[in-house]
Amino acid sequence: MADSPSPTIAVPPPTALPAGRPAALPENPFAEGIRNRRVVEPCVIVLFGATGDLTHRKLLPALYNLARDGLLPQHVAIVGLARREKTDESFRQDLIEGLKRSSRSFSEADPLWQRFKSAIFYHPASFEESLGYRVLGERLERLDKELGTEGNRLFYLATGPEYFSPIVRLLGEAGLARPQEGPNSGAGPAAPAGPPGSRKRPWVRVVVEKPFGRDLPSAIGLNRELLAVLEESQIYRIDHYLGKETVQNILAFRFSNGIFEPLWNHKYIDHVQITVAEDLGVGSRGPYYDSSGALRDMVQNHMLQLLALVAMEPPVSMEADAVRDEKVKVLRALRPMTPEEVLRSAIRGQYAAGSILGEPVRAYRDEDRVPKDSATPTYVALRLHIDNWRWAGVPFYLRHGKRLPRRATEIAIQFHTPPMRLFGEASAPAASPNVLILNIQPDEGISLCFGSKVPGPDVRIRQVKMDFRYGHSFGVASPDAYERLLLDAIAGDSTLFTRRDEVEYAWKFVNPLLETWAAEGSRGLHFYPAGTWGPESADRLFEGAGGHWRRM
Amino acid sequence: MNSATASFLSGLPVRVNPTDIERELASLWKPASEEAGGSDAVVRACLANLVIFFPGPEEREYAARILPEVSRRHPNRIINLLVDRNGLPGSRLEPAGGAGEARSSRLEASVTAMCSAPAPGIAPVCCEQITLRARLGEEPLLAGSVAPLLVPDIPVFLWWTGDYRNPLLPWIARFVDRVIVDSRNEKKGGVILPDIRHLSSLPEVKEVVDLGWRGLGRWRQTIAELFDDPAARRLIPEIGRLEVERAPASGGAPCSLGQSALLTGWIASRLGWAFAGKEVSGEGAGEIRTVLFRTRDGLPAQASLRVKRDFPLGRIPSGEPLLARLSARAPAEEAFVKIAIDGASPKAAKVSFQTPSLCRLPGVVPLPHFSDGELLGEILNTPVHPFVFREALEIAAPMVG
Numbered sequence: 001m002a003d004s005p006s007p008t009i010a011v012p013p014p015t016a017l018p019a020g021r022p023a024a025l026p027e028n029p030f031a032e033g034i035r036n037r038r039v040v041e042p043c044v045i046v047l048f049g050a051t052g053d054l055t056h057r058k059l060l061p062a063l064y065n066l067a068r069d070g071l072l073p074q075h076v077a078i079v080g081l082a083r084r085e086k087t088d089e090s091f092r093q094d095l096i097e098g099l100k101r102s103s104r105s106f107s108e109a110d111p112l113w114q115r116f117k118s119a120i121f122y123h124p125a126s127f128e129e130s131l132g133y134r135v136l137g138e139r140l141e142r143l144d145k146e147l148g149t150e151g152n153r154l155f156y157l158a159t160g161p162e163y164f165s166p167i168v169r170l171l172g173e174a175g176l177a178r179p180q181e182g183p184n185s186g187a188g189p190a191a192p193a194g195p196p197g198s199r200k201r202p203w204v205r206v207v208v209e210k211p212f213g214r215d216l217p218s219a220i221g222l223n224r225e226l227l228a229v230l231e232e233s234q235i236y237r238i239d240h241y242l243g244k245e246t247v248q249n250i251l252a253f254r255f256s257n258g259i260f261e262p263l264w265n266h267k268y269i270d271h272v273q274i275t276v277a278e279d280l281g282v283g284s285r286g287p288y289y290d291s292s293g294a295l296r297d298m299v300q301n302h303m304l305q306l307l308a309l310v311a312m313e314p315p316v317s318m319e320a321d322a323v324r325d326e327k328v329k330v331l332r333a334l335r336p337m338t339p340e341e342v343l344r345s346a347i348r349g350q351y352a353a354g355s356i357l358g359e360p361v362r363a364y365r366d367e368d369r370v371p372k373d374s375a376t377p378t379y380v381a382l383r384l385h386i387d388n389w390r391w392a393g394v395p396f397y398l399r400h401g402k403r404l405p406r407r408a409t410e411i412a413i414q415f416h417t418p419p420m421r422l423f424g425e426a427s428a429p430a431a432s433p434n435v436l437i438l439n440i441q442p443d444e445g446i447s448l449c450f451g452s453k454v455p456g457p458d459v460r461i462r463q464v465k466m467d468f469r470y471g472h473s474f475g476v477a478s479p480d481a482y483e484r485l486l487l488d489a490i491a492g493d494s495t496l497f498t499r500r501d502e503v504e505y506a507w508k509f510v511n512p513l514l515e516t517w518a519a520e521g522s523r524g525l526h527f528y529p530a531g532t533w534g535p536e537s538a539d540r541l542f543e544g545a546g547g548h549w550r551r552m
Numbered sequence: 553m554n555s556a557t558a559s560f561l562s563g564l565p566v567r568v569n570p571t572d573i574e575r576e577l578a579s580l581w582k583p584a585s586e587e588a589g590g591s592d593a594v595v596r597a598c599l600a601n602l603v604i605f606f607p608g609p610e611e612r613e614y615a616a617r618i619l620p621e622v623s624r625r626h627p628n629r630i631i632n633l634l635v636d637r638n639g640l641p642g643s644r645l646e647p648a649g650g651a652g653e654a655r656s657s658r659l660e661a662s663v664t665a666m667c668s669a670p671a672p673g674i675a676p677v678c679c680e681q682i683t684l685r686a687r688l689g690e691e692p693l694l695a696g697s698v699a700p701l702l703v704p705d706i707p708v709f710l711w712w713t714g715d716y717r718n719p720l721l722p723w724i725a726r727f728v729d730r731v732i733v734d735s736r737n738e739k740k741g742g743v744i745l746p747d748i749r750h751l752s753s754l755p756e757v758k759e760v761v762d763l764g765w766r767g768l769g770r771w772r773q774t775i776a777e778l779f780d781d782p783a784a785r786r787l788i789p790e791i792g793r794l795e796v797e798r799a800p801a802s803g804g805a806p807c808s809l810g811q812s813a814l815l816t817g818w819i820a821s822r823l824g825w826a827f828a829g830k831e832v833s834g835e836g837a838g839e840i841r842t843v844l845f846r847t848r849d850g851l852p853a854q855a856s857l858r859v860k861r862d863f864p865l866g867r868i869p870s871g872e873p874l875l876a877r878l879s880a881r882a883p884a885e886e887a888f889v890k891i892a893i894d895g896a897s898p899k900a901a902k903v904s905f906q907t908p909s910l911c912r913l914p915g916v917v918p919l920p921h922f923s924d925g926e927l928l929g930e931i932l933n934t935p936v937h938p939f940v941f942r943e944a945l946e947i948a949a950p951m952v953g
């Protein structure tokens with residue numbers, strides 16, 4: 001983080017270094033053995049939508065926590081951009097409330113905040129006016145000189161999706177979307193040219209918030225518009241689920257333990273259930289949610305990402321493209337749904353009035369600014385198949401809903417039952433199969449259910465559960481997903497961001513569902529009382545295959 | 553829940569039979585697990601075995617202060633090994649209900665639980681502490697008691713708070729994955745790094761990890777980050793001088809050299825320098841230690857280590873580094889990389905970097921101070937790179953010895 005700006009610095013006259021110096025740049029000998037090392041270069045972070053909810057509740061607290069943990073670059077500036085008139089100082093002041101609420105250990109008196117805020121600036125401008133971008137460009141160049149941010153830019157689009165494309169186009173027109181041509185030694189005019197190798201081309205990266213499109217054509221269109229200005233490697237599409245520790249742990253669990261991977265296929269696995277249950281309703285987001293619905297809001301992005309992580313092949317390395325290549329293969333292998341298949345294998349529901357934890361809860365159609373005849377699903381259950389060697393014949397069941405009895409996200413891997421009942425009828429209840437459960441939230445952990453003999457002279461088998469909870473073993477709170485994702489974007493690591501093809505394949509799978517349901521309107525929309533596990537018709541998805549939704 | 557279990561869970565030591573500790577522990581835990589689901593339910597967790605040797609009550613008190621924090625971050629089975637200089641004050645301990653008829657043994661044993669609540673409304677997470685006491689002169693009996701008490705299949709750490717030349721140490725170390733030492737702890741003679749080096753050379757000792765070294769983590773990371781800059785890396789072959797300053801102790805007393813020496817040893821070893829001799833001038837807090845090196849190219853290089861006497865007392869624990877400045881040799885001696893803490897904001901360091909051709913604006917990086925509990929928790933939680941530490945130690949030990 002930058003100290004208070006000191007625009008000029010006395011530079012001693014150049015002195016020739018002794019001859020015979022090796023031409024090749026030496027490796028960094030100090031890097032050996034340093035944990036969690038990532039190279040974070042100086043940069044300016046420009047937050048579009050800086051007066052909005054996301055910036056105040058998530059982005060600024062995440063940046064502050066990163067600064068506190070010493071993970072931000074030494075030279076960094078944060079520029080907030082939105083329409084409202086504000087000064088640098090009033091913007092800094094307005095951030096304090098959000099920081100108090102969301103950042104661990106924030107205090108206004110902390111010298112860290114004093115330093116951090118001196119690197120925060122506000123730039124009032126409209127997203128749609130090109131003049132603002134030119135002025136922004138000039139301001140960023142000044143910051144480079146004052147704070148040593150070296151021309152590197154991270155543009156974060158914390159804006160409504162309708163602005164993603166115009167902002168990127170105008171950034172391009174203002175010459176801000178491409179790294180500046182030519183070398184940049186990073187110290188501004190005060191710095192004379194350094195020897196070759198001490199200069200690097202600056203980078204420009206753009207983080208794009210969700211939602212990325214609202215169907216396949218709009219996602220393709222948005223990609224096309226962004227890629228007319230940017231390279232794919234400059235685009236960081238956020239899926240904040242991927243920033244969660246427990247989601248990343250799916251890969252660690254699968255690929256750092258020898259015992260699970262051999263069982264991770266159709267020979268041993270009967271089916272997989274992925275549940276994302278929310279107890280909340282739509283709150284004040286009624287109009288937004290009504291135009292989006294459960295499928296777009298949760299399934300197309302987060303749940304298909306969970307599915308891809310569970311089902312993917314081991315990547316050749318943990319590099320961004322290696323991991324994303326494998327995820328894309330899963331999404332490509334999803335069996336497309338015909339309209340008939342949609343009617344058979346997908347259930348949508350909407351919450352009616354009910355109660356949760358003793359509190360009456362109103363129906364979705366009675367929520368603020370939601371049409372009384374809305375057909376928007378607040379619940380989706382799907383049965384889908386991955387047509388590849390590993391998963392042939394293994395159904396994946398996905399369900400997500402609002403106003404379910406409690407908040408829980410889990411992935412349950414259900415194994416086949418043993419080939420014969422050695423313990424006869426006595427073991428009947430134990431015919432319940434082994435289940436491996438990856439709890440994503442709120443009580444992160446891993447559980448395994450298996451049969452065990454009940455003590456006594458007779459043979460009675462019952463299911464027991466072996467539990468591992470992160471909170472019990474690691475008494476350290478996980479950082480917020482946005483901390484991880486912002487740091488990755490600054491460091492240029494796109495592993496946890498979705499690539500163009502990933503987004504498009506996910507929409508390609510979801511599109512027939514959207515189209516079929518749009519054509520059906522309210523027909524086939526099942527209502528469920530708030531506080532229940534969704535419409536009973538969702539049980540129909542297990543017909544013929546056996547099994548049932550897990551009781552959570 | 554019976555009264556023995558209640559005392560055990562509340563953190564009071566319950567006296568047990570030293571030859572039957574596992575069974576007695578099981579009987580104390582059982583009522584707690586039977587409550588599972590009820591309001592008194594607790595979770596018993598154990599990620600590692602942490603054996604701790606205390607030569608006396610002072611070390612014991614120090615550990616007692618930091619162990620709750622360690623257990624919260626990293627629940628372990630803790631096995632305390634205590635040497636009692638004043639006989640065995642067994643009467644201070646609560647006898648376990650029904651299990652207290654300790655058979656006559658020359659050791660004394662007690663158990664207690666350490667519990668912490670991860671979050672409101674979540675069952676407390678508990679781990680167990682076993683304490684074995686031996687009379688002075690009978691410490692060898694402790695060695696044979698450790699192995700049967702280790703929980704299998706999880707790592708074993710030995711935190712040694714006594715003399716590193718104690719013959720008991722290699723005895724116990726043979727059952728152990730890592731021995732934890734503290735290079736900052738120099739009150740007994742001021743030359744602890746050679747003892748740590750000796751320890752790490754013993755065949756029974758698989759790996760030595762050092763709290764002082766772990767405390768240098770942010771310094772090492774900051775220096776490594778500075779040299780990510782290609783312009784700084786160009787400077788590496790030219791570096792010929794190193795200055796390290798450390799925080800003073802009160803009353804002008806000499807303060808631990810351990811961390812400064814390790815930081816110097818680390819920088820020198822990373823740069824490929826070999827130790828070539830040392831000179832000491834001045835005394836106490838005014839001591840200046842000049843260490844001579846040879847670079848890979850056979851050129852001379854040197855480091856100077858001193859106390860920053862005008863640094864405000866108490867803002868940073870004495871002995872912790874305050875400055876590291878790496879400078880080029882002539883004719884480019886105005887080129888340098890510097891990390892410095894000033895008294896006004898001791899939780900951050902100013903970093904500056906300048907070469908003959910370029911000057912980076914100074915920056916500030918947080919350099920938080922970690923408590924000993926946090927450092928120990930880190931050691932238990934993360935893998936180490938023993939060769940980097942060993943190489944630093946190889947150079948640091950003769951610097952202070």
Ligand SMILES: NC(=O)c1ccc[n+]([C@@H]2O[C@H](COP(=O)([O-])OP(=O)(O)OC[C@H]3O[C@@H](n4cnc5c(N)ncnc54)[C@H](OP(=O)(O)O)[C@@H]3O)[C@@H](O)[C@H]2O)c1
Binds near residue numbers: 057158210211
């Ligand atoms: N909030 C969350 O928790 C959350 C979570 C996940 C994803 N997201 C995504 O993040 C994005 C932002 O969400 P949000 O909740 O922060 O939205 P928000 O509260 O409505 O904020 C929108 C921001 O955009 C600015 N803005 C709007 N039109 C503008 C224009 N024409 N020119 C300049 N500035 C303009 C607004 O500032 P002025 O009014 O001052 O102009 C405001 O700063 C959305 O894509 C959302 O889907 C949000």
